[in-house]
């Protein structure tokens with residue numbers, strides 16, 4: 001498996017986004033977002049998404065250069081419709097407006113409807129935390145075959161509906177805590193990565209078409225056959241259902257029960273809170289730091305080197321991959337090059353770009 005430099009992958013993603021018609025600013029946002037996901041260790045939401053984006057672009061379900069449309073502005077509540085715009089830019093713009101509103105009012109609730117895939121939700125948690133705000137995001141996945149079985153079900157009824165929570169540290173620093181997760185036991189893209197590497201998925205993460213446990217990701221990835229399990233039994237399943245209800249049903253976005261065009265849509269309910277409004281003075285940030293230290297100082301269980309907070313594995317991955325490059329398996333790279341060729345790009349030049357030679 002070759003390691004490719006982040007700069008090469010960014011140039012590759014930028015070239016493909018430009019080729020589907022995104023203006024420079026939008027292409028740069030997509031490329032930065034995807035490579036940041038790879039650097040964070042989430043290859044499921046990195047440049048490996050490009051073939052999916054090209055497919056949904058070609059069927060009219062990803063529309064470049066959309067204006068973010070304000071549907072309602074009710075003070076603390078802002079509702080935007082992305083009209084299937086490029087999700088990484090739509091969500092970034094919506095969260096930016098939420099940040100302004102939360103700074104003015106102390107808190108803001110942002111609904112983003114009908115966006116094409118917005119990628120790694122942690123990016124928006126980081127955006128809010130960098131502005132000194134707490135972030136809670138409930139997201140559904142729609143316009144797509146269901147892939148996750150609710151607790152007790154033998155078949156899929158939900159998307160991988162991610163949840164994200166971020167707490168800021170000092171201004172300009174990385175979030176103190178960044179919990180960013182699919183509500184399935186593993187993200188769908190992780191099953192795709194396993195299939196591309198010819199590896200099984202971990203036990204307990206997947207059901208076959210009869211609802212029996214399996215570790216073979218191919219039927220799910222190739223034909224949406226079977227179902228991923230919801231994480232944490234009935235509790236995680238409950239959170240997945242809440243992401244569907246809060247992210248889409250409440251906000252007027254597309255739910256899993258609406259007719260499908262087989263694109264990939266995300267709807268998000270984001271809550272932004274200014275922690276300064278709790279009037280804790282220095283006690284609030286000090287208490288966050290104290291709790292974080294307390295958790296980290298726990299004696300590690302057998303098989304663990306140390307105890308981490310949510311967000312730390314991604315930070316460690318970023319440092320490692322910036323130094324060593326990003327491992328991309330041959331099949332995933334091949335699929336990305338094919339996607340570029342389908343948009344009229346030259347395969348040899350694109351491969352050189354990915355290696356950082358472009």
Ligand SMILES: NC(=O)c1ccc[n+]([C@@H]2O[C@H](COP(=O)([O-])OP(=O)(O)OC[C@H]3O[C@@H](n4cnc5c(N)ncnc54)[C@H](O)[C@@H]3O)[C@@H](O)[C@H]2O)c1
Pocket residue numbers: 042044045117118119120121122140141160161162178179180181182183185186187188190266307308309310311312313314
């Ligand atoms: N846009 C979409 O439709 C969509 C759908 C599903 C998932 N996603 C994205 O997929 C990505 C991957 O999700 P995932 O569920 O596979 O993530 P994951 O299981 O790798 O990590 C989930 C969370 O657990 C934390 N964590 C992991 N290992 C830890 C450890 N040893 N100690 C402490 N904390 C630890 C991570 O920091 C992270 O906050 C996320 O960025 C998510 O936003 C997006």
